[in-house]
Amino acid sequence: MVVECSTDEIAAAVRDYDGVTRKRAIGEIINSLRIVTPNVPVSFGDDAALIQNGDTGLLLAADGIWSRLLDADPYWAGFCAVLVNVHDIAAMGGIPLAVVDIMSVKDAVVCHEVLRGMYEASAKFCVPVVGGHLHPDAEMNVVDVAILGTVNPADAIYSHTAQVGNRVVAAIDLHGRIHPSCAMNWDSATLRTAEEVRAQINVMHTLGERHLVTGGKDISNPGVIGTLGMLLETSRKGAEVCLDDIPRPDLDELGITFEHWVRMYPGMGFICSVPVESVDTVIGLFTGVGMAAADIGVVTDSQKLIIRHGDDESTVFDLKKQGIMGIPMVD
C-alpha cells in the first residue's frame, strides 16, 4: 500500500506546508486593491485575470519564483518562472502570447543562470520574453514574470465555477524526476520535447473550447490537494477525494513518501472539476499527451475538503472557517 500514514497526518502535512500557508496574505492585498471595472469579469482568485477587449478575451497574470528555489538552482528558477506563467494561461483555457520578466539582481552569475533557464523555457514553449525591468543593484536576487495570453471569453476555464456533483480530475505528467536541486519539485518539462510540452499545455485549451470542464487550475506550489483547496475556496464548494486515486509515480523507487508526493509542485499538472458525462473524454485527452489522469473524487456543497483512504477520513480544509487565500467574494 502506497499511502502509509493516516489521513490525519496527510491532512496536517498539506495544511501546514508553507507552500500552502504562504498563500494566506493574498486576501488582504486583494481587499486593498480591488476596483470594479466592467471589462474585467474575472480577476483575483483565478489563475489569470480576464480582460474583455471588444470580442477578445485577454489574459494577464504574474507569478514570482520562491527565493528558496532561486537559491537552490537559478537555472531551474528561470525555467520555472516562464513555466508557471505559461501554466497560468493554460489553466484558463488560453493561449500564451508573450512574457515580460522583472529581475532584482545581486549576483551576476545567478542572473546569467536565471536568464539561461528563462530563455530555454521561452523557446521550448514558444512564448517570447518581450521586455521587462531590471533592478541591477538589489540586495537579493528576485525573479518575477508576467504573462499575456488570449482566450475566447465563452471558452475560458475559471477557478470559481466548480459545480456540486462534478468529478475532480487530476492530471500529472509522471514521466519525470524529482528535480536534483529541489526535493519539492517534480520536473517533467525539461525531459520532454518542445512538441510534447506544447501538446500538454494545449489540452486545457481544448477542454475549454469543447466545454468539457466547469473549472480548472494548474497545480502549483501548494501541490495537488492544496491546489484543489484553492479551487474549492474560490468556487465556495467542498470535495471528497480518494487518496489512492491520485496519480503518482513509483514512490518506493523514488524513495519518497505519499505525503511528500502530494505536496510537490508537479511541473505539469492540472486539477479540473468535470461533469460526470465528460470524465472519460477529459481523461482521454490528458492520457493522449502522455499525462496520467484520474477521477479522484467529487465536488460537494460542504465547503470542506475531505480526504479518504480506506476507512480513514480527514478534513484538510474547512473553508467556511478558514480559507487558504482568504479572498473576499463579490457577488
Added chain:
Amino acid sequence: MVVECSTDEIAAAVRDYDGVTRKRAIGEIINSLRIVTPNVPVSFGDDAALIQNGDTGLLLAADGIWSRLLDADPYWAGFCAVLVNVHDIAAMGGIPLAVVDIMSVKDAVVCHEVLRGMYEASAKFCVPVVGGHLHPDAEMNVVDVAILGTVNPADAIYSHTAQVGNRVVAAIDLHGRIHPSCAMNWDSATLRTAEEVRAQINVMHTLGERHLVTGGKDISNPGVIGTLGMLLETSRKGAEVCLDDIPRPDLDELGITFEHWVRMYPGMGFICSVPVESVDTVIGLFTGVGMAAADIGVVTDSQKLIIRHGDDESTVFDLKKQGIMGIPMVD
C-alpha cells in the same frame, strides 16, 4: 540666467547619474533572451512590446520601483509603480487596460502603504490591478508592476523611429512639486484631478492616432536628457538640444539647480521626435492639457547627443562609442 553651470558639467551630471548608468545591464539581458517571433514586431528598447493579435495590437510592459524610492516613501513608491507603467503604455500611443503587481514583502507596514499608493493611482488613472503575485517572506521589499494595453498597430508610437531633421519636443507638467520624500522626483500627478491626468495621458494616444510624431518616450528616471538619449540610441540617431528651451518650473523658488532639474523624474513628461510641420500642433495638444511643451532641438544623424547653452556646447552621449542601454540591434 537659469543655466548656471557649463554644458560640460551638465553633460557629466547626466551621463554619470545612476538613473542613467543603471540602464547599462539591459543590453546583456536582451542578448540572452531574444527569440524571434513574427507576431512581435517591437519589443526590447521600446517602452512596451507590441504583440500583434489578429488586427489588434497588444502592449505589454513591466516596470519596477527603485528600492531607494521604496525605502524613502512606500506610498509614493506604490503610486509610482502604477504611474510609470501607465506611462509606458501612453508612450506607445496606447490605452492602458489593466496591471498586475508583484511584491516581495519583508515589512507589513511598508506593504500596506505600497498597496494604498497603488490603489490610489489605479483609481485615478482608471487602470485596475487585476492580479499579481506576493512573496510574503522576502528579505527586502520589492514592488514591480506589469501592464497590458492596446493600440492600433498602425498608430503606435515607437522609440526606434525618430528621423533626421525632426524637432525634439519635450512636454512636462510643471504644475507640481519636488516630492517631499524624494528630491529627484517631480510630482504633478498627485496634485492633479483624475480628469486632468487622464487627459494628459491621452495626448500621446491622440498624437499616435493623428500620426503627428515619428517617435516618443515617457521621461523616466534618467530625466529629460537621459531619456532623449535612450530614444536616440534606439533610433540610432543623434540630436542637438538647446538647454534654455527645456521646460522648467521656477528653479530659484524651488531652490534647485538646472542640472538637478534635468535629471529629475518628472512624473508626467514625454519626449517626442516631431516632423517640423507638426510641431505647433503637438505643442498645442500638450499645452491644452496643462503641460509645458517646447521645441528643444533637432534630430541629427551624428549618433551624438549634444547640448548647447549660448556659445557653450558639450557631447552628453556618443552613442556610437557607448550606448546607454547597449541594446543589440536586429535588422
